[in-house]
């Protein structure tokens with residue numbers, strides 16, 4: 001791809017992976033307080049697939065560029081920016097009309113944090129949204145304590161692998177659901193694997209723990225799923241709805257029905273709770289210090305080898321539709337990443 005023009009992936013309308021199209025345009029100029037990042041790696045997530053497929057209140061309308069995180073090098077500073085330098089390797093969160101699926105991205109300087117030495121852009125980008133989200137939901141929403149037991153659904157996915165690893169670091173006893181082919185991944189990450197396709201996870205949790213777990217992180221959603229997750233929780237425990245991968249089976253009605261179920265369960269006075277969760281789409285913008293400190297800490301943990309972001313595949317930016325298809329096929333483990341290097345990628349799934 002040319003250095004003189006920007007290539008950017010655009011969701012042209014709601015639909016399948018083929019609505020993702022690569023456009024060419026002038027390289028954007030950073031405005032006041034912004035930096036411009038020459039992108040090496042852009043993260044792909046289940047949320048991008050959701051935004052591409054359906055319309056949700058408050059989310060961008062087509063045409064827009066998806067992508068919640070990038071890693072690259074700062075190549076221009078807008079007026080008034082200090083604390084960053086041209087040539088600095090950075091990673092950060094991108095959200096809004098201009099997401100991360102591009103060769104050049106401009107965004108507010110506070111969003112970008114230096115990448116420590118020893119971490120590749122692909123590893124760095126895999127830390128951003130998944131580990132920030134996992135950290136927020138583990139420590140802010142669920143307020144987990146060392147020694148507690150937790151169940152993570154979708155434990156081999158991008159967010160799930162982050163929840164499992166940060167859960168281990170926090171001294172939790174972690175159980176994780178995944179398909180048969182991902183049981184080894186979940187065990188390797190340090191959780192007790194449960195095959196949700198062949199086993200009744202409620203019965204298995206009861207058999208493994210006796211009285212249940214202290215928290216369930218439910219990335220799947222849906223009435224039946226949330227109710228079954230709730231049944232895994234012991235008195236004093238918490239249900240944390242955190243995603244909606246089940247939408248591929250349940251359709252878009254899964255989101256309102258899931259919300260209704262969570263609210264109903266919250267009202268049941270049986271010593272179990274469904275705490276209110278902050279929204280990752282807005283939380284970083286309202287808590288710059290938390291965002292910058294936590295992201296720096298997480299990148300440091302990755303550089304030190306204390307967490308190991310799993311890469312499910314690295315795919316050239318111009319093949320973003322294949323990346324979405326790979327995510328939809330659900331045979332990967334870990335984070336799918338788009339790269340801007342022409343010689344590009346491999347699929348490790």
Ligand SMILES: NC(=O)c1ccc[n+]([C@@H]2O[C@H](COP(=O)([O-])OP(=O)(O)OC[C@H]3O[C@@H](n4cnc5c(N)ncnc54)[C@H](OP(=O)(O)O)[C@@H]3O)[C@@H](O)[C@H]2O)c1
Nearest residue numbers: 045046047133154157158159178179182243244245280330
């Ligand atoms: N709330 C937030 O702020 C936030 C932030 C990030 C992500 N999310 C949400 O979290 C969800 C996961 O995102 P992601 O990027 O991690 O997606 P992902 O990488 O595609 O992972 C999802 C995983 O879920 C597993 N799965 C599918 N159906 C399942 C079921 N019924 N039970 C258990 N596991 C199941 C699949 O694993 P197998 O192949 O093993 O079946 C898949 O690997 C999405 O809904 C996303 O929107 C929310």
